Amino acid sequence: MLLSVVVPCMNEQESIPHLVVRLYETTAVYGKQAEIILVDDGSTDGTWQAIEEARKTCPQLAGLRLSANRGHQVALTAGLEAAKGERIFMLDADLQDPPELLADMMQMMDRGHDVVYGRRIERKGETLFKRVTAYGFYRFLNIMSDIEIPRDTGDFRLVSRRALDAVLAMPERARFIRGMFAWVGFSQIGIEYTRAGREWGETKYPLRKMLRFATDAITAFSTKPLKLATRLSFFSLGFSALMMIYVLHSLIVYQTAPGWASIVLAISIFSGIQLLTLGIMGEYIGRLYIEAKGRPLYYKSEHAEANGAEEAQINEPTPLRKRA
Ligand code: UDP
Ligand code: MG
Numbered sequence: 219m220l221l222s223v224v225v226p227c228m229n230e231q232e233s234i235p236h237l238v239v240r241l242y243e244t245t246a247v248y249g250k251q252a253e254i255i256l257v258d259d260g261s262t263d264g265t266w267q268a269i270e271e272a273r274k275t276c277p278q279l280a281g282l283r284l285s286a287n288r289g290h291q292v293a294l295t296a297g298l299e300a301a302k303g304e305r306i307f308m309l310d311a312d313l314q315d316p317p318e319l320l321a322d323m324m325q326m327m328d329r330g331h332d333v334v335y336g337r338r339i340e341r342k343g344e345t346l347f348k349r350v351t352a353y354g355f356y357r358f359l360n361i362m363s364d365i366e367i368p369r370d371t372g373d374f375r376l377v378s379r380r381a382l383d384a385v386l387a388m389p390e391r392a393r394f395i396r397g398m399f400a401w402v403g404f405s406q407i408g409i410e411y412t413r414a415g416r417e418w419g420e421t422k423y424p425l426r427k428m429l430r431f432a433t434d435a436i437t438a439f440s441t442k443p444l445k446l447a448t449r450l451s452f453f454s455l456g457f458s459a460l461m462m463i464y465v466l467h468s469l470i471v472y473q474t475a476p477g478w479a480s481i482v483l484a485i486s487i488f489s490g491i492q493l494l495t496l497g498i499m500g501e502y503i504g505r506l507y508i509e510a511k512g513r514p515l516y517y518k519s520e521h522a523e524a525n526g527a528e529e530a531q532i533n534e535p536t537p538l539r540k541r542a
Pocket of ligand 1: 225226227228229230259287288289290291293309310311312314420421422423
């Protein structure tokens with residue numbers, strides 16, 4: 219199998235027939251070497267029926283139906299796990315991302331890139347609110363996270379089998395897929411495009427889901443928020459040192475009311491100590507969090523073995539964790 223197309227769908231009954239036609243046309247050149255996987259993410263409308271209907275006319279089409287709504291990123295993961303292709307193309311069901319870009323993406327991959335992601339240079343038909351929050355989000359995300367996540371990208375991308383396997387080897391539950399692809403490394407390149415408006419149905423990302431998505435994104439790639447307490451404690455302890463000078467000075471020079479000096483000092487010193495202990499806990503929790511994710515330490519993109527060495531004498535370093 220050369221190519222797998224993966225599309226998560228939730229309540230997209232109007233889009234599916236159009237989607238299948240467009241995908242069928244764009245993948246026709248690959249014939250039986252291509253498969254299209256539509257994942258029904260617990261839809262409550264006729265999405266599954268629409269998929270079944272489309273399967274009658276499109277032999278390359280496979281359907282996957284989740285038992286309940288698990289969210290965009292999980293539905294996409296389900297499709298990616300089912301994909302058998304050497305290259306995997308993912309896009310949204312609402313055709314906001316043009317499938318026709320596949321040909322260009324394939325060419326870029328031919329030149330040796332492992333990930334070709336779509337960068338939106340313009341978003342049509344989306345509210346000012348969505349555009350402003352999305353713009354701010356990708357910039358804030360890069361300040362907060364420890365890796366560089368390409369700006370203004372969605373999950374619209376073509377990836378190689380080894381990049382996909384690398385992502386699937388990350389067992390974490392909060393899945394921010396576009397960040398995970400950035401994290402695994404390999405050679406990545408962007409392709410710019412104009413994002414169309416949604417033609418059928420409405421967005422499945424209300425504010426509530428968008429906030430949840432943003433929180434997942436930030437916490438998945440950073441423990442910076444946990445380190446906030448440590449930074450604040452340095453601030454606070456420095457401040458209490460200055461306070462001490464001021465309080466002693468006032469006590470001696472102005473003969474302040476009895477009790478004032480001790481209360482002020484106790485408050486400032488102990489709040490500093492509390493923040494510091496919280497910060498120390500944050501450091502441990504952060505490490506626990508990273509360990510709990512159980513991500514592979516590294517992936518090999520190349521392995522040039524020694525030509526002259528005798529095989530029996532080389533001890534392969536034991537990998538910390540055996541992964542495919
Ligand atoms: N989606 C999904 N499960 C959800 C929410 C969304 O599978 O819980 C799918 C949806 O059908 C679409 C894609 O994820 O194919 C992106 O959603 P949408 O187009 O509503 O997001 P937007 O483009 O408005 O950001
Ligand atoms: Mg959309």
